[in-house]
Amino acid sequence: MHEVSTGNGAEREKTEANAATGHVIAVRGAVVDVDFAGHALPPVDTALRISMQDRAPVLAEVQAHISETAVRALALQSTAGLARGVTVQVGAGPIEVPVGEAVLGRLLDVAGVTRDDGAPLPDDVARRPIHRAPPPLSAQRGATRLFELARFLFRPVADIIAQRQASAHALMNEANAAKASAQVERDALSAEREQLATQRAQALAQAEADADRQRAALLAAALEEADRLHAQAAADRARESAAQAEAASALAVQLAVDIAGKLLDRVPDSLRVAAFVDGLADGVRSLSPAARAGMASDASLQLTAPRALTPDERAACETALSVALGSTIALHAQVDRALIAGLELSGAHGIVRNSWRDQLEQIHTGLLRDDGHTR
Structure with missing residues (x-):
């Protein structure tokens, strides 16, 4: 795979060296959110390089500013293995692709990378931004030109297209198989979820019934204990009243005996x-x-x-x-x-x-x- 360039010459390299850096904060398919806390946000359509440990950087393009410190970008290459916290480098400007005679008959992707397994493009090939404004009508020619497709485009492109179609069909078959497998797993999970919900409802009902029985048993025990304590308290009050009455009677008798003793003590x-x-x-x-x-x-x-x-x-x-x-x-x-x-x-x-x-x-x-x- 050829590395994609987003600028020209030493000036581009110097600008990228001094550019702001950010960190990935979210990845959702090809959509990547990048935080640039402490730095100025790059303008919309600016190219971003997302560092990867085991392969070339992923090229992305700023699509919108989602906050004062973060942007939302669209990755132009696979984001497999991309995680939060990965360093992101701001490019010198928008994405640029090679143009001119050197690219005639070549197969390039949207990032300007060659995909026909041919010789690398010359280092001095001209590059233009992909968002460049079209030339005015006054600068366009109205003459018809005939391209030699058999020489420059048809044969190599036909082979590449066939290979790509075969790969695409294989990927589609794999995707359909994966989709079917996922649907089966989803159905199994739904059935399991319903079964768990039923078991949970039954367990809750059983627990509620057990709680009601325990509550009734505890209430009955509490009432029985209250009756016992009430009866015991009544018996204690009765014994206490009897003891008090007996003590009062004993005091009265003792007083009578003492009085009698005092009277008899006066005998000569x-x-x-x-x-x-x-x-x-x-x-x-x-x-x-x-x-x-x-x-x-x-x-x-x-x-x-x-x-x-x-x-x-x-x-x-x-x-x-x-x-x-x-x-x-x-x-x-x-x-x-x-x-x-x-x-x-x-x-x-x-x-x-x-x-x-x-x-x-x-x-x-x-x-x-x-x-x-x-x-």
């Missing part, structure tokens, strides 16, 4: 012991024989009184209890003012109580009962 000291000796002896007699025998033999018997006993009171207690136990005993006395009044006999085998503290405790327990059940 002379009545706090003597009046309870016989009752304590009767309590000992009510024990089983084995319990009385064990208590009679217990050397650690303890007699508890609300105050210190006088010698007479101590003697009266020992006498009454010895008679009740059927054996002479010696008592160890201790004082517990919480008894208020009365006596209590305790040992290793049991305890006998005859005191107001014991009576008040029994009253307290009785008051805490309601309908025969402890609160």
Whole structure:
């Protein structure tokens, strides 16, 4: 392939060396968009050289300015392998093609490149812009000239045309085959797309149904949990109310017992012991024989009184209890003012109580009962 020239001589080479450069920003078939950011835009119809790594530069022509920094060009050669970012060089002017006697009988393309596999054109062949204005009618000749087609054009051109037609038919057949294959693939893709759409719709419907079931299950579980918590809260409130009522009742009973204790505490000291000796002896007699025998033999018997006993009171207690136990005993006395009044006999085998503290405790327990059940 011969390289296309867009200017003449050293002046053209100097102008191209100083020309602006751009970069490809879009490729759509033969249409190429080029950006010249930082440089002046080349005029419409200006030639452009698009650099290619593995072959000669692609020749293009500016067709329009699409922005302040970019132009749209038409490639006059194949753009296969052309990518964005490729460097573009601005030519010295519009595309020029060779003219004159040297091109008679030769086959040239629109870029002025020879396509007949003949000898290269001379280096000094004249070139003219492809957009040059036609000569005026006054400069044109009206005489008829006869060209020797057999010598200059027919034979080589006929062979070339035949080859080109064969190549064109082959390309058309390949294009038709490729088109048919593409149509088959397109139909297959359409069918696959429809199948995927159907599967997607089914999957969405299934997912929605699953979501509805899960939502219903979660709602039912939430309602059940809410009912359980409501019942538990009601039970807790009931227990709390019962506990508060029981606490209030216990406080009332305790207050009543305390009041009774305060009143009984005013009993004269002379009545706090003597009046309870016989009752304590009767309590000992009510024990089983084995319990009385064990208590009679217990050397650690303890007699508890609300105050210190006088010698007479101590003697009266020992006498009454010895008679009740059927054996002479010696008592160890201790004082517990919480008894208020009365006596209590305790040992290793049991305890006998005859005191107001014991009576008040029994009253307290009785008051805490309601309908025969402890609160």
